[in-house]
Amino acid sequence: MPKLHHDEVDIDPEIVVALLAEQFPDLVVDDLVEAEPAGTDNVNYRLAAAGEELVVRLPRKPDAAPGIAKEVRFGRLLGSALPVAIPAPTRVGRPSATYPFGWSVGPWLPGSLPVEGTASGELAADLARFVRALRAVDAAPHVGDAMLTSYRVEPIAPRFADTDAFLPRCEGWIDVPAVRETWESIKHVEPYEGPPAFAHTDLQPGNLLVDEHGRLSAVIDFGGLAVGDPTVDLLPAWQLLDADTRPRFRAELAVDEPTWRRGMAWAITIGVVALGYYAGSGSPLVARSVYQLEQVLLELA
Numbered sequence: 352m353p354k355l356h357h358d359e360v361d362i363d364p365e366i367v368v369a370l371l372a373e374q375f376p377d378l379v380v381d382d383l384v385e386a387e388p389a390g391t392d393n394v395n396y397r398l399a400a401a402g403e404e405l406v407v408r409l410p411r412k413p414d415a416a417p418g419i420a421k422e423v424r425f426g427r428l429l430g431s432a433l434p435v436a437i438p439a440p441t442r443v444g445r446p447s448a449t450y451p452f453g454w455s456v457g458p459w460l461p462g463s464l465p466v467e468g469t470a471s472g473e474l475a476a477d478l479a480r481f482v483r484a485l486r487a488v489d490a491a492p493h494v495g496d497a498m499l500t501s502y503r504v505e506p507i508a509p510r511f512a513d514t515d516a517f518l519p520r521c522e523g524w525i526d527v528p529a530v531r532e533t534w535e536s537i538k539h540v541e542p543y544e545g546p547p548a549f550a551h552t553d554l555q556p557g558n559l560l561v562d563e564h565g566r567l568s569a570v571i572d573f574g575g576l577a578v579g580d581p582t583v584d585l586l587p588a589w590q591l592l593d594a595d596t597r598p599r600f601r602a603e604l605a606v607d608e609p610t611w612r613r614g615m616a617w618a619i620t621i622g623v624v625a626l627g628y629y630a631g632s633g634s635p636l637v638a639r640s641v642y643q644l645e646q647v648l649l650e651l652a
Contacts, residue, residue, distance in 0.1 A: 355391055355632055359411045362394045366449050367407055371398075374444050375456065378405075388464075388557065388635045392418065392574060397459055404459040408440070409450065410574075416452040418574020419443070421498055423455065425576055429549070432488050434480050436460050436569040460569040462560025467642045468593045470565070475596040477567035478554070479603030482584045486548045490578045494547050503552040503621075504579025506542060507613070510620040514538075517627030524626055524637070525644050533619065533651055540613040543580035550581040555590045555639055585614030586621065589646040590639060597650070618647050 364383055371378050382399035386406070389395075392415035398405040410416040419440070426439045440455035465474065493499050502509065514534060521527055551558075552575035560569040585606065588597045601611060626640035 353633060354411075355629065355634055356412045358413060360451060362409050362411065362450070364396070367396050367409070370444055370447060370450060370454065371407070371456075373447060375442055377401075378456070383407075390557065390572065391629070391634060391636060393572065398456070404461075405456055406438075406459045407454065407456050408438075409454045410452045413452070415574060417498065418572075419453045419455050421576055422573045424498070425573065429485070429488060429573070429576075433484050433570070435477070435567050438571055438573060460560060460571060462562060462568045465556050465559055465561050465565070465591055467556060467591055467639060470591050470593070470596050472596050472599045474561065474565055474567055475592055475600040476603050478559075478587050478591075479600050481567065481570060482554075482581075482604060485551060485584070486581050488549050490547050490549050493549075493578050496578065499576060499578040501550075501552055501575055501577035501579070503575065503583045503617070504547075504550050504577040504581065506580075507538065507540060507616055507620065510624075511538060514620045514623050517624045520627030520630060521623060524630060524641055526648070529648055530619065530623065530644055533648060534616075534623070537612055537616050537619065537651070540616050541609040543582060543610075543613070545580075547578050548581040550577055550579065550584045551575065552577050552583050554584055554587045555636075556587075557635060557639070559587075559591070582610055582613045583617050583621075585611070586618055586643070588614065589618040589622075589643040589650075593646065594649060597646075615647050615650070618643050622647075 378400040380400055384397045386395040386397050394409050396407040398407050422438050423440045423443055430437050438457055440457040442456040444454040446452055518527055518531055558572045562568040588600050592600055622640040622644040625636050629636045
């Protein structure tokens, strides 16, 4: 498997089969297939065992490892409150001599990934309902929990330096001068003044599953779950939707202008850093980042 990070560990089917045999010998492997496309933080294998369809989830690198424990801890709390399926790990694997992190096994969630620019208004409404339901979960008892911290729910100002540093790496992929001008015009956003709320923080198309009708059926990868400013969960507006479907998403969430502009600023900084980091890697995040940056430019043109 091609590696995306300098600190990424080795993961291959032989390692996965050995982990299962060592720690969960009752799961007799009938079939094991790497799920495509591979995630940037985790690798998922679709496992057929004794008539069950399961997913084996393994972090690629050290800073992704805590996400497994987070999904285990909060999956049950959130699962009953959300309108679509989310990961629900049923087994937690231990580090071993061949693999250094905790890992998990849970039910396989069926569905396909939505394609940027092709989402319907109904999918836009589905996404808004998911965001509303997640924000409605009482976050007060979890404020200050170290497991639920993330730069993506904090003020955007600390992102200024990284955004400026990564912009030159985006040459050849986007109109860098236009993105720079737009970023300068929008980055000084009004701060969030609402109560701390749950945010998924990474609702990009690779973490969304849709059914055969194009409706949202599941949201995966809760490794970035955090409590704070939930504005970052507006990002599907530019990462997936287009000029025709964005208004439906915004209307369903009743987003005011300062919050919407803060969301666009997050779309720029996250898009620039992701594009600059993964450019040339073959990661799907390259095309997705180009799309979201182009959508922000289009909206603000």
